[in-house]
Amino acid sequence: MYDNFFRFIKEIHYIIYTRLSKEEQGKSREDQSRSIKNQITVCQNYMEEEKRTYPNCIFKEVAILKDDGVSGTTFNREDFHKLVTLIEQKQANMVITKDLSRLGRDHIQTDDYLEKWFPEHNVRYVSVMENIDTYVDSISNEIAPIINWSNENFARQTSKKIKKTFKEYRKDGKWTGGEIPLGYRKDPHDKYHFMIDEQGKEIVERIFHLALNHNSLDKIVKILTEENVPLPSAIKKNKRKLNINMWSTKTVKSILQNEMYLGHMVQGKTTRLNHKSKKIIYLEKANWDIVKNTHEAIIDQETFQNVQLLLKANKNKTIHSYDYLLKGLIKCKECKHSISIQSYPKRKACYTVCNYYRKYGSKKEVCTAHRFNYLELEKLVLTQIKEDCFKYLDKDKLMEILTNYQEHLPIIYDIKRNIEKSKQEIRKLDNQIKEIYNDKLEGIITKEQYQNITKSKYETLEYEKKKISRYQNQLKETEKNNQKQNEKKIIQEVLSLNNKLLILNLIDVIYLGQNGHIHIYYKIQKPYQ
Numbered sequence: 356m357y358d359n360f361f362r363f364i365k366e367i368h369y370i371i372y373t374r375l376s377k378e379e380q381g382k383s384r385e386d387q388s389r390s391i392k393n394q395i396t397v398c399q400n401y402m403e404e405e406k407r408t409y410p411n412c413i414f415k416e417v418a419i420l421k422d423d424g425v426s427g428t429t430f431n432r433e434d435f436h437k438l439v440t441l442i443e444q445k446q447a448n449m450v451i452t453k454d455l456s457r458l459g460r461d462h463i464q465t466d467d468y469l470e471k472w473f474p475e476h477n478v479r480y481v482s483v484m485e486n487i488d489t490y491v492d493s494i495s496n497e498i499a500p501i502i503n504w505s506n507e508n509f510a511r512q513t514s515k516k517i518k519k520t521f522k523e524y525r526k527d528g529k530w531t532g533g534e535i536p537l538g539y540r541k542d543p544h545d546k547y548h549f550m551i552d553e554q555g556k557e558i559v560e561r562i563f564h565l566a567l568n569h570n571s572l573d574k575i576v577k578i579l580t581e582e583n584v585p586l587p588s589a590i591k592k593n594k595r596k597l598n599i600n601m602w603s604t605k606t607v608k609s610i611l612q613n614e615m616y617l618g619h620m621v622q623g624k625t626t627r628l629n630h631k632s633k634k635i636i637y638l639e640k641a642n643w644d645i646v647k648n649t650h651e652a653i654i655d656q657e658t659f660q661n662v663q664l665l666l667k668a669n670k671n672k673t674i675h676s677y678d679y680l681l682k683g684l685i686k687c688k689e690c691k692h693s694i695s696i697q698s699y700p701k702r703k704a705c706y707t708v709c710n711y712y713r714k715y716g717s718k719k720e721v722c723t724a725h726r727f728n729y730l731e732l733e734k735l736v737l738t739q740i741k742e743d744c745f746k747y748l749d750k751d752k753l754m755e756i757l758t759n760y761q762e763h764l765p766i767i768y769d770i771k772r773n774i775e776k777s778k779q780e781i782r783k784l785d786n787q788i789k790e791i792y793n794d795k796l797e798g799i800i801t802k803e804q805y806q807n808i809t810k811s812k813y814e815t816l817e818y819e820k821k822k823i824s825r826y827q828n829q830l831k832e833t834e835k836n837n838q839k840q841n842e843k844k845i846i847q848e849v850l851s852l853n854n855k856l857l858i859l860n861l862i863d864v865i866y867l868g869q870n871g872h873i874h875i876y877y878k879i880q881k882p883y884q
């Protein structure tokens with residue numbers, strides 16, 4: 356939206372202007388500098404974003420101006436004069452402040468700068484907080500005079516400012532408070548940082564493990580309750596929450612979906628409408644503050660992703676929570692709603708049904724039943740998947756792996772033991788030969804006797820050496836074979852397709868038409884390649 360502006364101006368020379376009034380000054384010097392520092396950080400972050408958005412434009416920071424301990428009701432401030440001078444000397448064409456009240460609290464004079472003086476001097480003015488940019492046609496610009504006028508409304512501004520500071524902390528991946536997830540505790544040396552809490556960590560790992568092994572949320576709750584696993588509130592000694600004394604699917608689910616366990620700091624999921632409102636608004640994920648790798652992870656990426664797949668697939672759970680292989684993956688081709696699987700235990704049958712039809716079909720004329728025998732459908736789908744996969748598999752290589760597999764080779768441990776035996780035998784023979792040689796030197800036996808005895812010893816020695824080399828070949832073969840055995844296991848798993856995780860990783864969606872036709876959409880272009 357700045358494109359018009361940047362077509363004419365290729366270089367931005369900007370001034371960051373900050374101000375701290377006497378009444379806003381904290382008790383310590385440290386607080387003051389922090390506040391000025393924070394204003395600078397907010398402005399600099401904004402400019403960094405601008406630089407990224409407009410890489411062809413040249414940005415230059417002309418000055419960072421600070422009026423410390425001067426009220427906003429007067430424009431008679433030392434550094435503000437510097438700002439005016441720099442602009443009059445055409446050394447700057449942009450001014451940025453954290454909020455409008457930094458520029459001034461006297462609304463008539465501030466309006467003057469905003470609407471007359473800056474435009475007359477071709478200066479772009481940006482206030483980060485109120486989203487004011489004098490070069491952009493935005494609603495904020497039109498309400499700028501109103502914000503200006505109401506700057507006496509401190510409460511609102513203050514609340515916004517606190518929010519902004521928290522936002523800055525969160526952008527740095529610093530913990531700004533709230534409930535710490537189970538498995539972590541605050542670092543005693545750094546209040547913005549997490550450390551592992553061993554007891555909690557074990558429970559989190561257990562919950563992920565249970566989920567990965569296809570246990571439903573209800574089942575996990577049941578297991579945790581039966582095993583008397585302490586609740587997060589008990590571990591964290593959170594007195595406010597002690598009235599909750601049962602594991603719930605909600606608690607378990609929130610643990611399974613918490614990306615903090617990957618080692619990322621995830622904050623800013625909620626906000627309030629304004630400073631007066633108590634109502635909490637849940638934000639879209641795109642607006643969360645996520646900073647990666649801020650603390651030690653408890654769960655690895657692959658496990659986390661697989662658990663999310665399983666959670667998603669089990670979302671539309673029916674009472675009969677038998678985990679059908681294709682549950683959660685089938686959609687109606689006609690109306691795009693999901694297809695449920697209804698089971699009738701008495702008749703030992705289960706059928707598909709379009710959810711949209713099930714809900715409204717009898718009242719309105721929407722969609723059709725899409726009623727098919729589920730198990731037949733599953734067979735059909737699996738056959739189709741296998742066919743699709745074989746298109747991309749190297750069949751020859753596959754067959755080679757399957758046929759060259761020898762069932763009865765000695766196990767590695769036995770071969771190694773045989774090698775060791777032969778080596779011992781060789782050492783023994785070596786020593787015997789040495790002794791016989793000594794006997795010969797001392798004249799105990801004659802040269803002929805020596806040759807006769809050692810001849811057979813040397814023969815045995817050679818025999819043992821050959822044995823070792825044969826064992827070593829055997830060892831290589833067996834190791835290769837074991838590797839093939841693993842490959843075979845994987846191939847068999849793929850061929851039988853009875854692993855739900857495999858299906859979930861493979862298939863995006865299956866569309867079921869009212870004529871019974873199926874269309875499978877894969878997550879990957881070429882399966883198994």
Ligand SMILES: [Zn+2]
Pocket residue numbers: 687688689690691692709710711712722723725
């Ligand atoms: Zn439908």
